[in-house]
Amino acid sequence: MNVVETRGLAKSYRGKRAVDRFDMHVAQGDIYGFVGKNGAGKSTVMKMICGLVTPTEGEVELFGGARAGGAGGAVCTGRIGALIEAPGLIPNLTAYENLMAKALAMGVVDASVRCREALELVRLSDTGRKKVKGFSLGMKQRLGLALALIGSPDLLLLDEPLNGLDPEGTRAMRNLLVRLNETLGITIVISSHVLDQLDRVATRFGVIAHGTMVREMTADEVQAECGDSLRVRTADPARTLALLEEALPGAAFRAEPDGALSVSGAVNQAAVAQALRASDQTVLELSQVRRDIEDYFVELMEGGARVQAEAPARGRGGACHV
Numbered sequence: 001m002n003v004v005e006t007r008g009l010a011k012s013y014r015g016k017r018a019v020d021r022f023d024m025h026v027a028q029g030d031i032y033g034f035v036g037k038n039g040a041g042k043s044t045v046m047k048m049i050c051g052l053v054t055p056t057e058g059e060v061e062l063f064g065g066a067r068a069g070g071a072g073g074a075v076c077t078g079r080i081g082a083l084i085e086a087p088g089l090i091p092n093l094t095a096y097e098n099l100m101a102k103a104l105a106m107g108v109v110d111a112s113v114r115c116r117e118a119l120e121l122v123r124l125s126d127t128g129r130k131k132v133k134g135f136s137l138g139m140k141q142r143l144g145l146a147l148a149l150i151g152s153p154d155l156l157l158l159d160e161p162l163n164g165l166d167p168e169g170t171r172a173m174r175n176l177l178v179r180l181n182e183t184l185g186i187t188i189v190i191s192s193h194v195l196d197q198l199d200r201v202a203t204r205f206g207v208i209a210h211g212t213m214v215r216e217m218t219a220d221e222v223q224a225e226c227g228d229s230l231r232v233r234t235a236d237p238a239r240t241l242a243l244l245e246e247a248l249p250g251a252a253f254r255a256e257p258d259g260a261l262s263v264s265g266a267v268n269q270a271a272v273a274q275a276l277r278a279s280d281q282t283v284l285e286l287s288q289v290r291r292d293i294e295d296y297f298v299e300l301m302e303g304g305a306r307v308q309a310e311a312p313a314r315g316r317g318g319a320c321h322v
C-alpha cells in the first residue's frame with residue numbers, strides 16, 4: 001500500500017507555480033529520501049501532504065483513502081507526525097514539559113507515559129530539569145522529532161532534519177530514524193538538499209526540480225545506475241564515440257571534461273576493448289570507475305531544471321507526468 005500518493009499536485013503563490021504536476025509514491029515502510037535544491041518545492045509538498053497548505057490543483061491520497069485537495073486533511077492528521085521548518089519548542093520549558101504541552105493539547109491518553117517513551121526513543125531522558133534554551137542544535141532536533149512522535153504517527157514528515165548538525169549529531173539522528181522505521185514500522189519521508197545525508201538510510205528516493213518530480217527510484221535502482229562505468233581515453237575521442245556507439249547499442253556515453261568517454265549501461269570492459277582493437281584505435285586509458293551518487297543526483301536535478309526551462313507554456317489542470 002502507498003502511504004502517500006499525490007496526483008497532479010500543484011501549488012501557486014501569487015500566480016507563480018511553486019509545485020506543478022507533482023506525482024509522488026511513498027510505500028508503507030519506506031524511508032523516502034526527498035531530494036531537491038533549495039527552493040525546489042520540498043517544503044511546499046510536505047505541507048500539502050499534512051494539510052498545512054491547500055493545493056491549487058491535484059490531490060493527495062493518504063493511507064489508501066482518497067482526499068481531494070486540502071479537504072479531509074483532518075481525517076489523517078492524527079496519523080502524521082511532522083517536523084517542518086522550526087520545531088516550535090518553548091525555550092523556557094524542559095524537554096518533558098514541551099512534550100506534555102503538545103500531548104495535552106492533542107488530548108493524548110496516558111500523556112505522561114507517552115512523553116517519557118518519546119524522550120526515551122530520542123535519547124533525551126537524562127535531560128531532567130535542563131531548559132530547552134540550553135540544548136544543543138542536535139538535542140533540539142531530536143526533541144522536535146519527539147514532538148512529531150506524540151500521537152504515535154504511522155507517517156513522519158521531516159523537512160531537512162539533519163540541517164546544521166555536526167557529524168555526530170547527524171549520525172545519531174540517522175540511527176534514530178532507522179530505529180523508528182525498523183522497530184515501530186513508521187514510514188518516514190525526509191527532505192534534504194544534501195544527498196550524502198540520506199544515501200545511507202533511504203530505501204527509496206524522489207528527486208524534485210522546479211516543483212516537478214524528476215524521478216522516483218528505489219535505493220537498489222540508484223545503486224544499479226551508479227554502478228561501474230568504463231572510462232575510455234583515446235587520441236581521437238570523436239571517432240571513438242562514433243565507433244563505440246555503433247558497436248555497443250546497449251551502452252550510454254558521456255563526454256568527460258578531459259576528453260575521456262564515460263561508458264555505462266549494458267556493456268563490459270572486454271567488449272569495449274574488442275571494439276577499439278577492431279578499429280585500430282590507440283587506447284590511452286581503459287578503466288573501470290564507480291559513479292559518484294552525489295554527482296548522479298545533481299545531474300538528475302539539473303536535468304529536471306533543463307526540461308522545465310524547455311517546456312512550452314502549460315494549460316491548467318493537465319494530466320499528471322513523472
Ligand SMILES: Nc1ncnc2c1ncn2[C@@H]1O[C@H](COP(=O)(O)OP(=O)(O)OP(=O)(O)O)[C@@H](O)[C@H]1O
Pocket residue numbers: 013018036037038039040041042043044045193
Ligand atoms: N508562503 C509562500 N509565499 C510565497 N512563495 C512561497 C511561499 N512558500 C514557498 N514559496 C516559494 O515556493 C518555492 C518553493 O519553496 P519551498 O520552500 O517549498 O522549497 P524547498 O525545496 O523546501 O526549499 P528549501 O530547501 O530552501 O527549504 C520557492 O520559490 C519559494 O520562494
